[in-house]
Amino acid sequence: MKAIPFSKRTQLSTESPINWLIQYDIEHPDVISLAAGLVDYPSLPQKSILQSVQHILKDKAQAQKILQYGSTQGNRELREAIAAYVNEQESGKSYFEADDCIVTNGSQQLLYLLADTLLDPGDIVLLEAPTYFVFMDTLKIFGVECVNIEIDEELLFRRAVIPPMITQPFIENSIEHGQLHTIEHGLIEITMKERFGMLEVVITDNGVGRTKAGKIKKNKSHKSMALDITRERIEIMNKKYKGKGSLTIEDLDVKQKTGTRVIICLPIIYENTKFGSYEKSTDN
Secondary structure, eight states: OOOOOOOHHHHHOOOOHHHHHHHHHHHOTTSOOTTTOOOOGGGSOHHHHHHHHHHHHSSHHHHHHHHSOOOTTOOHHHHHHHHHHHHHHHTTSSOOOGGGOOOOSSHHHHHHHHHHHHOOTTOEEEEEESOOHHHHHHHHTTTOEEEEEEEOHHHHHTTEEOOTTSSHHHHHHHHHTTTGGGSTTOOEEEEEEEETTEEEEEEEEOSSOHHHHHHHOSOHHHHHHHHHHHHHHHHHHHHHHTOOOEEEEEEEETTTTEEEEEEEEEEOEETTOOOOTTTSOOOO
C-alpha cells in the first residue's frame, strides 16, 4: 500500500516532551513530578463534581439541552456572563460582547487558535525565558521562528520599556541575514538587564557573520541608513534622559568572523513615558 503523504504542517510537528513526562508520571504514581503538572489525586473534587452533574442533569429538558451539540463559540449564557464580568472589571473602559468571546477546553486550545489566526510561516515570535515550553511545541508546526528573551526580573517589576523599532531590525537581521535556518543548531539569544544604571540589550546569534552576510545582501545602503537612524535616536535619548547610550556590533567569533553580537545600551525609561516623534517607529 502506498503511504499517504502528511501535510507540511504535520511534518513540522515532533513528539512533545510533555507527553513523555505525563506518561511517566501516570506509570509511576510514587514519583512527584514538578514538570508534568498532574493534579494531586486526593485533591481531585470527585464528590463535588458528582453532585454538580447530578444537579444539572436531574431535569430532563435541561439535560437534553446540555447533552446536545452546541455552538462552536460555546454556551451563550456562559459567554454573556464572561462579557459582563470583563466589562465590570474594565470599569467602562471597553465594551466586550458575548460574540467577542470563545470558550475553549483549556489554555492550549486557545493558544493554538491564536497562533492559527495570527501567524504565518517565517514569522518571529518573541518569548520570555523561561517560558511555557508546551506552547513552543505548538508553535513549531506553524513554521515560525521562536526567540527566547531573558529579561531581568527587576526591569519587569519596574515596567521598563524600550522605544519602538530599536531592537527589531537587529533581531530580523540575526534570523534572516544570519541564515540561522541553514545552520545546524542555529541559535539567537536576547538578554535585557540593567548595567551601570543603563538598560543593556544584547542580541547574539551564531549565524554566518557580518562579512558573509554583507556579500549576500542586495541593499547595503538600506542597512547603513538603518544603523545611522538607530544611532541618531540613541543620541537623542541620551540628551533627553541624560544617559550614555550606545550601539556596538561585533563578531561573535573574531577569528572565523562568524556569528554576531549587537549590544544596545539605553537610558532606562518606564511605562507611561510619552515618546517624542523622534523616538517612535521609523521606516528602517
